[in-house]
Amino acid sequence: GAVVSQHPSWVICKSGTSVKIECRSLDFQATTMFWYRQFPKQSLMLMATSNEGSKATYEQGVEKDKFLINHASLTLSTLTVTSAHPEDSSFYICSARDPRLAGRNEQFFGPGTRLTVL
Amino acid sequence: GQQLNQSPQSMFIQEGEDVSMNCTSSSIFNTWLWYKQDPGEGPVLLIALYKAGELTSNGRLTAQFGITRKDSFLNISASIPSDVGIYFCAGRQTSTSGSRLTFGEGTQLTVNP
Numbered sequence: 639g640a641v642v643s644q645h646p647s648w649v650i651c652k653s654g655t656s657v658k659i660e661c662r663s664l665d666f667q668a669t670t671m672f673w674y675r676q677f678p679k680q681s682l683m684l685m686a687t688s689n690e691g692s693k694a695t696y697e698q699g700v701e702k703d704k705f706l707i708n709h710a711s712l713t714l715s716t717l718t719v720t721s722a723h724p725e726d727s728s729f730y731i732c733s734a735r736d737p738r739l740a741g742r743n744e745q746f747f748g749p750g751t752r753l754t755v756l
Numbered sequence: 757g758q759q760l761n762q763s764p765q766s767m768f769i770q771e772g773e774d775v776s777m778n779c780t781s782s783s784i785f786n787t788w789l790w791y792k793q794d795p796g797e798g799p800v801l802l803i804a805l806y807k808a809g810e811l812t813s814n815g816r817l818t819a820q821f822g823i824t825r826k827d828s829f830l831n832i833s834a835s836i837p838s839d840v841g842i843y844f845c846a847g848r849q850t851s852t853s854g855s856r857l858t859f860g861e862g863t864q865l866t867v868n869p
Contacts, residue, residue, distance in 0.1 A: 642798075672857075681844060681859045682799070695854075731798045744789065745857060747798035 641665050642734050644748035651722055652756055659717045659751045661732030667712035668734030672745060673705070676729040688715055722755040729753075759783075762845050762860030769835055770868050777843060777863040778829040785847030788821050788828035789857070793842045802843075803830070835867045 641664040651657050661671055670689050674682040686702075688694035688709035696702045704726075706718040715734075719726055729752050733745035762779045769775060779788070787806055791799035803814050805821035805828060812819055818831045828847075832839055845860040 644798075670854075679862075679864075681861045683859075684857070687854065687856075729796075733798075744801055744804055746801065747791075750796065750798045752796070 640746040642668075642732065642746050642748040644732055644751050646751060647749065648752035648754070650754045650756065653723050654721055656718055656720045657722055657753060659719070659730055659732075659753075661715045661717070661734065661748050663713045663734040663736075663746075666734075666736050667738075668715070668736055669712065669738065670735045671709055671715040672733045672735070673707060673715075673717050674731045674733070676731060676750075678729075682731060685717075719753065722753070724755045727753055727755045760845060760847055760858055760860040762863055764863060765861065766864040766866070768866045768868065771835060771837060773835055775832040775835055775839075775865060776829060777845075777865075778827060779845035779847070779860045780827040781847060781858075782826065783847070783849070784825040785858075786825075786850050786855075787848040788819070789846040789848065790817075790819050790828070790830045791844045791846060793844060793862075795841075799844060832865075835865075837867050837869050840865055840867050 643662045645660045673685045676682050685700045686694045686696045688707050690709050690712050694707040709715040729750050731750040733747045735745045760779050760781050789804050790802045793799045803819040808825045810821040816833045842862045844862050846857045848857050
């Protein structure tokens with residue numbers, strides 16, 4: 639149980655285009671989803687936290703107009719990188735959590751999406 | 757912001773050896789978690805610790821939540837080649853505004869057969 643999927647696994651796009659990444663909780667309802675980015679050989683950096691049905695809370699330094707997050711249902715959150723540039727190339731990982739699940743109060747991570755912007 | 761100092765940064769060991777890594781912080785955490793990440797994959801939760809002093813095992817893995825709540829260690833006994841990967845500690849703090857995970861910088865483990 640507690641499986642989180644991401645789509646796509648990897649994407650290559652041209653500079654200036656927008657890219658949407660989906661994060662789904664497959665066997666539980668995620669009241670909260672988190673979006674991280676990870677540069678090579680570095681740790682995970684939290685970008686934003688989203689609660690179902692409400693606006694995402696962005697970490698300091700993360701542009702909310704550039705990284706649009708939608709958490710419209712209990713099983714799906716999307717991250718849209720708008721007007722992507724090469725410096726946005728990174729590994730984007732989502733995680734999901736449902737604190738209502740007894741003993742399952744942890745974040746479960748998706749497999750990540752590798753974004754390369756040319 | 758909160759910082760977690762994870763060490764060592766990388767380790768090269770022989771199969772069968774034991775491994776130890778730790779995380780320390782100047783801040784107090786309510787929960788300590790240990791994850792393993794394989795290349796191109798998301799982190800997978802290994803062990804979760806919820807109480808100061810707690811010692812928890814998961815197979816060959818053992819982790820402890822420090823008494824001061826500012827540190828944690830992870831031990832791997834009798835390492836095998838599939839233990840290769842990056843191990844991250846993460847500390848969680850909970851407040852009225854919600855909970856937040858802070859990750860360590862990771863320990864890259866290489867196991868030579």
